[in-house]
Amino acid sequence: MLFNSLDFAIFLPLVFFCYWFVFQKNIKQQNLLLLVSSYVFYGWWDWRFLSLILFSTVLDYLIGRRMDKAEQETTRKWLLACSVLVNLGFLGFFKYYNFFADSFTEMFSFFGQSIHPRAISIVLPVGISFYTFQTLSYSIDVYKRKLEPARDFVSFATFVSFFPQLVAGPIERATHLLPQFYRRRKFDYMLAADGTKQILWGFFKKVVIADNCAEYVNVIFQNYQEYSASTLVLGAVMFAFQIYGDFSGYSDIAIGVSRLFGFDLMKNFAFPYFSRDMAEFWRRWHISLSTWFRDYLYIPLGGSRGGLGMKIRNTFIIFLVSGLWHGANWTFVIWGALNALCFLPLMLAGKNRHNLDQVAQGKLFPTFKEAGQVLLTFGVTCLAWVFFRAESVTMAVDYIANMFSPSLLVKPEVFPVRILALVALFVAIEWLGKEGDFAIQSLGLKWRRPLRYGVYYGVFILIYFAGNFSDEIEFIYFQF
Incomplete structure (x- = not known):
């Protein structure tokens, strides 16, 4: 169901x-x-x-x-x-x-x-x-x-x-x-109200962001050889928002529904696309899986307590197994290896435990350095996502090679203005609510009630009018 x-x-x-x-x-x-x-x-x-x-x-x-x-x-x-x-x-x-x-x-x-x-x-x-x-x-x-x-x-x-x-x-x-x-x-009214808001935001992520992006992502990836580099870059970026909206949307709905019944589930996403390095990204993405591997595989293997060789071995084991957990395809294994290669230098330099707080904590805008770090981390993540989305290793390699061609400077053949505007609105709301468990948890709590409820009704209206309800699209992670 x-x-x-x-x-x-x-x-x-x-x-x-x-x-x-x-x-x-x-x-x-x-x-x-x-x-x-x-x-x-x-x-x-x-x-x-x-x-x-x-x-x-x-x-x-x-x-x-x-x-x-x-x-x-x-x-x-x-x-x-x-x-x-x-x-x-x-x-x-x-x-x-x-x-x-x-x-x-x-x-x-x-x-x-x-x-x-x-x-x-x-x-x-x-x-x-x-x-x-x-x-x-x-x-x-x-x-x-x-x-x-x-x-x-x-x-x-x-x-x-x-x-x-x-x-x-x-x-x-x-x-x-x-x-x-x-x-x-x-029954706890406050807990149920909080859960209802999280369900609402989860549906927005799924049907407005993920499912709308999916239609264009599918077209671009299926016909990637016919498109310019700029279109391929756009396809990779849109897939990043598709998989985030799809998977974190499911987690939000699951956590919200559980709260309706008086249960507390662990937080699974913590605004990962606002990460300043790949170590921070993996502390914020699919938290329940990454901590499971940490506690039941990484630490029993010796963690980072041994010498240099053991640290490198254990890091690669964790990321390769994580990739294989996602699917029976070499593309997922390579995706895991790429993330290991990005994570390893931070660990070896002792910087993997930096950036433990939220970016721009307590501030509206990040510094130029923080903004640059976030954009770089997001770019690296998007490149790795190409292997995750591609049907084969050959396709992923060709796709990335075609991304770095002179046509990178031409106007994309596919440019869905309405969807990109919704993604921009989504990013803005996520940024404003990044210090909560989910974006609209505390957004507007100090506003007058009509204005605050206006935000919730606005999200509902966007779901109704801008959501993609065609064929009740399944969640990506159902295949895993």
Whole structure:
């Protein structure tokens, strides 16, 4: 079920009404309602994959209980290994089987050998990368004794399948989200009002910015050989706003919907395009994934505690795995490697922990130095995004090569004035609200009520009249 669909517009109020007006006094019934609703929400795409979620849920629930009772450390390690291998095994089969089969075929062909591994038509379950990492966080934290194993199966199953963030995050830690299912929730008007505003802004990002940019991005990338360098640059920039509006828009809607039900999800984006270097960008982009890799992979590998070689190795491992997590294509691996190459000099120079505050903190305008740093970082990010968007490595290389040609100075053949004006308005609002959790959270709080609500109604009107609702376009990260 898509957030930007009529189905969800009917589904959400029904669940909300039952949650607060029918089962308000019984936390177990509320959790059961959320569990059933989450399975309906996910099964709307393909009910067959509900068995996959249910299997992972039952497996990790039983392993967690058994791990708590096990006295020998060897037994606990074997139980953890079982959880990791089974979960990653499912992920590897559904997402990477054909990728690795094709890669092995190409490798042997390069050495003059011919092999023909069997290709299988595999349908990728929506959101499998997200809920797999979420359940893994539970098993690992129970093993490390950071978390007591779940006793109530319904609460644990609801944690795994919680519908607002099930298919595209944020990737929640069990230590943060699971305990919230044990506590009694009371309706909080201020929390719900804040959540509603975040949902509104998330829809603006998705249907006004991302989906409008998508139409032009698709045309430019599909016909990149026919366009001038200036048009290709515009296409790369528009894709940067498309993927940001699409993914952070989903996160905003997910976090906002969760607040309607009394839950707190972690912040997943912190205005990443206002970053002054690539290290800051990765502290602000897809925070739930980058911190997951930091805590469960980077630090166990030794982090930055070892020598120069270990620092370089661990950095590349994190970024390459992050790239591969996004998709079964060498373009994503190269995208990860490019980000590693940009991040590594900062880490080696000890500057990766600079710029911890927001740019132009407490000020309306940045300094010339800050503006230059932001523009440079955004430009480097856009170049890397070309590999993320391209269908093949060859296409990405050709696209970037064509960007640096004499036609860079000519007028773009594609120049959607209305969409670019909306993007400019979007950037301005994001800049004004950059010190909040989301752009319109605190925007206008000190204004008179009619003016403040005028802003919210203005966003709603823009969504209605400027939004792209054609075919209820799916979110980009559903494919991951």
